[in-house]
Amino acid sequence: MSQNQLFDADRLANKRDYYAELIEGSRWLRREQAAARTAWFQALPIKNKAMVVFEFEMLLKGVVCFGNPLNHPGAQKNAEPAAQRDYSEELSLVRNTLQRIVTTGRLLSASAERATVFHRYLESVIAQDEERFSRVKRSLTQDTPSQSLALLLSTLQNLLEMLEGLTRLVRVPYPLFKGLIQLIELQLHHSVFFNPLAVLEFRTEFDNIQSKRQLELLRGINSDPARRVTAITFLAMSRLLRYLEMIERSTIEEIGLGPMLAWFAVLRSDARALVVFFKRDTAKWMSDGFAKLYEQLPRKEVSAQFARFETEFKLLRPLNELMASLGDQLKLELRKVFEQQLPSIATIENSEQLTKNIALATDTLRTFLQNAVVLLAREFDPNIEGTQIFENFVSLKARSERLRRDIWMFQQVLRAFILKANDAAASRDQWSGLNTFRFVREFVRYFRTMGYQILRYSDYEQFDLFMGLVDRLREGDVLEVQRIPQLVATCEDFQEFLNKTFDAVSKRNELKGVPFDRKEAARTLKLFLAH
Numbered sequence: 052m053s054q055n056q057l058f059d060a061d062r063l064a065n066k067r068d069y070y071a072e073l074i075e076g077s078r079w080l081r082r083e084q085a086a087a088r089t090a091w092f093q094a095l096p097i098k099n100k101a102m103v104v105f106e107f108e109m110l111l112k113g114v115v116c117f118g119n120p121l122n123h124p125g126a127q128k129n130a131e132p133a134a135q136r137d138y139s140e141e142l143s144l145v146r147n148t149l150q151r152i153v154t155t156g157r158l159l160s161a162s163a164e165r166a167t168v169f170h171r172y173l174e175s176v177i178a179q180d181e182e183r184f185s186r187v188k189r190s191l192t193q194d195t196p197s198q199s200l201a202l203l204l205s206t207l208q209n210l211l212e213m214l215e216g217l218t219r220l221v222r223v224p225y226p227l228f229k230g231l232i233q234l235i236e237l238q239l240h241h242s243v244f245f246n247p248l249a250v251l252e253f254r255t256e257f258d259n260i261q262s263k264r265q266l267e268l269l270r271g272i273n274s275d276p277a278r279r280v281t282a283i284t285f286l287a288m289s290r291l292l293r294y295l296e297m298i299e300r301s302t303i304e305e306i307g308l309g310p311m312l313a314w315f316a317v318l319r320s321d322a323r324a325l326v327v328f329f330k331r332d333t334a335k336w337m338s339d340g341f342a343k344l345y346e347q348l349p350r351k352e353v354s355a356q357f358a359r360f361e362t363e364f365k366l367l368r369p370l371n372e373l374m375a376s377l378g379d380q381l382k383l384e385l386r387k388v389f390e391q392q393l394p395s396i397a398t399i400e401n402s403e404q405l406t407k408n409i410a411l412a413t414d415t416l417r418t419f420l421q422n423a424v425v426l427l428a429r430e431f432d433p434n435i436e437g438t439q440i441f442e443n444f445v446s447l448k449a450r451s452e453r454l455r456r457d458i459w460m461f462q463q464v465l466r467a468f469i470l471k472a473n474d475a476a477a478s479r480d481q482w483s484g485l486n487t488f489r490f491v492r493e494f495v496r497y498f499r500t501m502g503y504q505i506l507r508y509s510d511y512e513q514f515d516l517f518m519g520l521v522d523r524l525r526e527g528d529v530l531e532v533q534r535i536p537q538l539v540a541t542c543e544d545f546q547e548f549l550n551k552t553f554d555a556v557s558k559r560n561e562l563k564g565v566p567f568d569r570k571e572a573a574r575t576l577k578l579f580l581a582h
Contacts, residue, residue: 069282070260070269074253080244088244091196092256097158105257106297107155108247111239112320113313114148115248117141118232122316125395138228139220140396145231146214147309149207156204160197199244206238250324253286260289264439268428274363276340277370280333281427284374287325288424294318295413295420303402311409315393318416322385329378334371370430376496377423384419386578388412418445418453448561455556456572457498458549463576464494465546472539490580491542495521497579517545 080088097103116122120133123141193199210231217223217231239246260266265285272278298314392412399405421444425437437444468491495518520541557567 066270066272066278067275068270069279070266070286073282073286074255074258084244088196089255091244095159096161100159101257103155103158104254105293107152107159108245108254109294109297109317110148110152110155110310110313111235111245112247113310113317114145114152115232115236115239116316116320117145117148117313118229118236119316119320122319123396124312124315124389124393125398126390133225136225138223138225139218142214142223142228142231143218144309144312144396145228146211146218147307148313149211149214149235151306151310153204153207153211156200156207160200160204193243196244199242203238203242203245207235210235210238250321251283251287251328253290257293258286258290260285262440264435265424265428268431268435272431274367276337277367277431279340280336280370280374281431283328284325284333284427285424287321287328288420291318291322291325292417292420294321295417298409299413303405308399308402308405312396315389315412319385319389322381326378326382326385329374329381333374337367337371372496373426373430376499377426380419380423380497383575383578384416387575388415390578391574414449418449421445422450446561448565451556451559451561452565455553455562455567456575458553458556459567459569459572460576460579461494461498462546462549462553464490465542465549469539469542469546472542492521494579513545513548517541 075085092100092104095104121127193202214231217227236248239248269278269282269285272281294314294317298311298318301311301314303311392415393408394405421437421441424440425435425444428435428440498514499518556562
């Protein structure tokens with residue numbers, strides 16, 4: 052792949068800076084409102100203000116995301132239907148989270164929130180309705196971020212008081228739980244300056260890429276559609292990694308279970324949106340951007356520029372394939388974390404075990420997210436290293452463990468195809484062999500994205516040959532009975548090579564004394580086959 056035509060770090064002129072646009076141009080604020088919020092943030096007299104604002108806004112979003120049972124940990128397949136469940140525990144967790152949010156918000160509001168509390172007190176003791184109504188109306192003003200924040204905190208405090216009573220109920224039905232979450236969501240939509248409920252939207256206060264190497268790479272991308280897609284991917288991945296950082300720097304004893312689960316809920320919600328972006332929107336964004344470049348070109352220059360457009364099309368295609376594959380992988384990793392590694396709320400027994408589950412889950416997601424960022428970066432600069440982007444790049448041990456697991460999964464997929472294909476050849480049921488070969492093709496795509504990058508150079512040739520064969524095979528080829536024995540023989544040879552590779556990886560220094568977790572690998576394979 053000749054990425055050099057898609058990337059040139061020295062050619063920065065006339066390139067649209069999507070990174071700056073995405074973090075500076077919030078879609079929900081007018082220009083004067085954005086300027087007012089920036090001035091408010093800069094004037095905050097507190098330490099670590101970016102982290103405090105991030106926690107406040109993202110926990111607000113997390114509460115709303117937690118209101119969707121699909122964002123709760125635990126397998127959904129055999130879960131009790133939402134309408135039949137008791138949500139007493141979930142409501143208590145929402146209350147704990149709101150308490151954390153209000154405490155954090157008060158660090159940001161200072162005197163403005165105290166003034167609002169005093170005005171609310173006056174409203175409660177004034178006997179004349181007309182004067183009281185007038186005061187309430189004036190308190191709803193949101194001309195400044197301080198007023199907006201104070202109003203939001205006052206409303207959340209009222210909701211907390213309601214929750215104190217609701218959590219004493221013997222049973223909380225789903226409509227009551229859902230109604231309370233919708234009240235919170237409604238208040239956020241009404242907040243002029245503090246509404247975090249947007250998909251793939253970023254904040255100038257805390258959404259910034261720290262890696263200088265990443266920023267240089269972004270600016271050097273020659274293709275406008277590729278630069279746009281890469282900018283939003285880097286920012287979205289950075290946001291997910293920041294969620295993990297907030298989870299890891301906190302303990303359940305310190306912040307409570309409610310806020311911890313709210314962090315996971317917002318992480319899962321945003322990651323799902325990113326899956327849709329990878330699997331559907333990136334292709335549309337790139338095709339629309341490519342079409343716009345063509346439409347803007349004067350008709351007389353079309354012929355002269357044809358070779359340039361053909362080259363860019365050929366270079367954008369593998370980028371689109373990578374994005375689609377990353378979407379599949381992220382979906383698989385989310386299922387693994389939320390259905391296998393994190394327990395359901397009802398089965399949480401003690402904080403010590405949950406802490407171990409959380410550490411395992413964050414390690415899994417960080418490994419994937421960091422590797423995904425590096426893979427995307429290598430589409431434009433094949434020589435880039437993970438340590439150039441992340442100071443805490445996933446360890447060699449973690450990468451080798453993943454490679455060993457993926458090779459084992461590859462073996463099982465091939466073994467299943469070989470057995471099915473032999474049966475199909477004997478029974479003339481070609482469709483059975485074709486259906487199983489679909490998993491071989493899908494796993495090759497999976498492995499090319501995530502496993503291939505951490506192989507040793509000496510192994511590349513064998514993998515390249517097999518992957519090339521799979522890429523060339525059409526469905527009709529697999530259906531032809533005379534081709535099945537040859538295909539099976541090739542798969543058997545490659546399976547033997549995988550056996551040797553598995554043993555070689557297991558003997559790496561970083562894996563000495565680290566047993567292979569066959570059960571965990573089998574659970575991951577089951578998720579892959581079911582996706």
